[in-house]
Amino acid sequence: MKSLRATNKSERGRWPYLYLAPILIGLSVFTVGPVIVSLFLSLTHYEIGLAPHFVGAANYRDLLSSRLFWQVAGQTFYYAFIYVPVSIAVSLSLALLIEKKTRGLAFFRTVYFLPVVTSTVAAAIIWSWLYNGDVGLLNYLLSLIGITGPQWLRNPHWAMPAIALMSVWKNAGYNMMILLAGLSQIPTDYHEAARLDGASAFRRFRTITLPLISPVLFFVVVVTTIGAFQVFEQTYVMTNGGPGTSTLTLSYYIWQMAFEFFDLGRASALGYLFFLIVLVFTFVQFRARKRWVFQP
Amino acid sequence: MGLPAMKLIRYLLLGLAGAIILAPFLWMIATSLETPEALTVFPPRIIPSPPRFSNYADVFQQLPIGTFFFNSVKISLLGTIGELFAASLxxxxxxxxxxxxxxxxxxxxxxxxxIPFQVTMVPVYIIMRYLGWLDSHASLIVPHFFGGAFASGAFGVFLLRQFFESIxxxxxxxxxxxxxSRFRFFLTILLPLSKPALAVLGLFVFxxxxxxLLSPVLFLSTEDKMPLTFGLAVLQTVQHNGRFDLLMAGTLIAVTPIILLYIFAQRFVSEAFLRSGVKG
Structure with missing residues (x-):
């Protein structure tokens, strides 16, 4: 055994780096490098084919003083503000519904997860059709209970909530799976003891399930919020940021700036502002953690 | 006494949620079997009668769905192999x-x-342009052999490392x-033993x-190079007034392979969630 350890040691040198080479090259070229280059570009005026020229903080200054930037940031928050609570409430409800050892559990779990494996593009196309204001299924169902539905995606007031609702349908199954895993960790005797003491189902949920699931819930809230800020594909397929600029989100705006207006410097600055916003939000959530997450 | 009633309510809610989740899929199927004329009528017909299966032949003739499909298969398969290669090493x-x-x-x-893609997107685009890979499948495949253009490989490294440590x-x-040799051990013993972990990772990557949608939209521009996601997204804007029957048939063709794959492998998916969720 000793000699074996010795040969291991002599092999220490460069071999590990050979195994790591692909991923390290990839991360340098496609992630770490671009993060640095993009910071540099954000301080320049740059269009493809021309040499970038340094403009200092002008891109940031212009963005922060433009009405559209704040409108777009506000709309992104608005989307997250609808999407995050609704989707987590739905995910948790679904998880609680199938948590117990019910017959057909695997069936329901599979069905609820189907939208997750469906591409956002496919989901967005299907929902654009459902949302069709003239002959769509949604407005037909609403008409059955006497409501005349709006032109969902063509109405500046309804387009964003409609996109958020589609995203809830698309993604709820994902968080449901994570919450299910969390729920399965709660010892059943806690609930049984409480039931013997006469605690109602609601009381048991509030005093046992919720505190014990809160660390998982925290993780879900953080990740879902980051995901919500990144919303891109939905607006790309369903509205192109319209009508007008009413569903323009930060990600889509960065995209537009770079690949429709070809202002790569400003797009990079926008990318960094976006990153900063996400970091600040995540930081705040970690700070608020103690307030509501149960620590044994 | 209240127990059977509770159980009934639970099943009703489970069924209701299932119906709401399945409804858009069913509507997609129904629409894909309609005549174009029937789709302009309000109230809409719920069940197409008779169902027009010829839409599925038309979709291949009138839209380049076959090309899109082939591109998707090619890019996804080769990309998955690449990512498993880089991540397992x-x-x-x-x-x-x-x-x-x-x-x-x-x-x-x-x-x-x-790191969000919004930060790296512009330089990555410039790199692809510089390499001459714009509008070629190389831009979508080769990066996966190096862990992916948008850092997707890190997840695989994390997942496989855990599994390798357990052996x-x-x-x-x-x-x-x-x-x-060490490499031989890796290739002939460790990798075959790690089939379950590789399968889960491969499934998620595929x-x-x-x-x-992001990478194709970023790097590709001609229609015959597009995978299904990009192709359908383009068709959706072009086809806006009319032929939703064909668009839905195309979408169904796009989602079916992935849904079948998931149904076959769903046991692995649930297990992966359970295992990774333990630590919360």
Whole structure:
């Protein structure tokens, strides 16, 4: 055994780096490098084919003083503000519904997860059709209970909530799976003891399930919020940021700036502002953690 | 006494949720079997009668769905192989070797998962342009052999490292005593033993590439290069007034392989969630 350890040691040198080479090259070229280059570009005026020229903080200054930037940031928050609570409430409800050892559990779990494996593009196309204001299924169902539905995606007031609702349908199954895993960790005797003491189902949920699931819930809230800020594909397929600029989100705006207006410097600055916003939000959530997450 | 009633309510709610979740899929199927004329009428017909199966022949004739499909298969398969290659090699080094800066390197690899694409998108586009890979499948495939253009590989490294660590060290010692090289051990013993982990990772990576819109939209421009996601997104804007029947048939063709794959492998998916969720 000793000699074996010795040969291991002599092999220490460069071999590990050979195994790591692909991923390290990839991360340098496609992630770490671009993060640095993009910071540099954000301080320049740059269009493809021309040499970038340094403009200092002008891109940031212009963005922060433009009405559209704040409108777009506000709309992104608005989307997250609808999407995050609704989707987590739905995910948790679904998880609680199938948590117990019910017959057909695997069936329901599979069905609820189907939208997750469906591409956002496919989901967005299907929902654009459902949302069709003239002959769509949604407005037909609403008409059955006497409501005349709006032109969902063509109405500046309804387009964003409609996109958020589609995203809830698309993604709820994902968080449901994570919450299910969390729920399965709660010892059943806690609930049984409480039931013997006469605690109602609601009381048991509030005093046992919720505190014990809160660390998982925290993780879900953080990740879902980051995901919500990144919303891109939905607006790309369903509205192109319209009508007008009413569903323009930060990600889509960065995209537009770079690949429709070809202002790569400003797009990079926008990318960094976006990153900063996400970091600040995540930081705040970690700070608020103690307030509501149960620590044994 | 209240128990059977509670149970009934639970099943009703489970069924209701299932119906709401399935409804858009069913509506897609119904629409894909309609005549174009029937789709302009309000109230809409719920069940197409008679169902027009010829839409599925038309969709291949009138739209380049066959090309899109082939592109999706090609990009997703090759990309998945690439990512399994890069991630398993790196995970092996992190799980089984000692070297300088290991902890730091691992931390860096994992933390790249937090970098949003919005920050790296522009330079990555410039790199692809510089390499001459714009509007070619190389831009969508080759990066996966290096862990992906948008740091997707880090997740695979993390997942496989955990699995590799769970395989007893004695196995490696034994194979080394028999004179096998380290790489041979990796290739002929460790990888075959890791089939379940590789399958789960492969499944997630394949779905991720198949469903991805960002990279194709970023790098491709001609129609005959597009995968299903991009192709359908373009058709959706072009076809806006009319032929929703064909668009829905195309969408159904796009989602069916991935849904079948998921249904076959759903046991693995649930297990993966359970295992990764333990630590919360």
């Amino acid at each position: 790196a995970a092996f080094a992190f799980a089984r070797m000692e070297f300088r800066g290991k902890k730091w390197l691992f931390a860096i690899v994992i933390s790249t998962m937090m 007893p060290k004695e196995l490696e010692d034994a194979s080394r005593i028999d004179g096998a 779905m991720g590439i198949w469903n991805d």
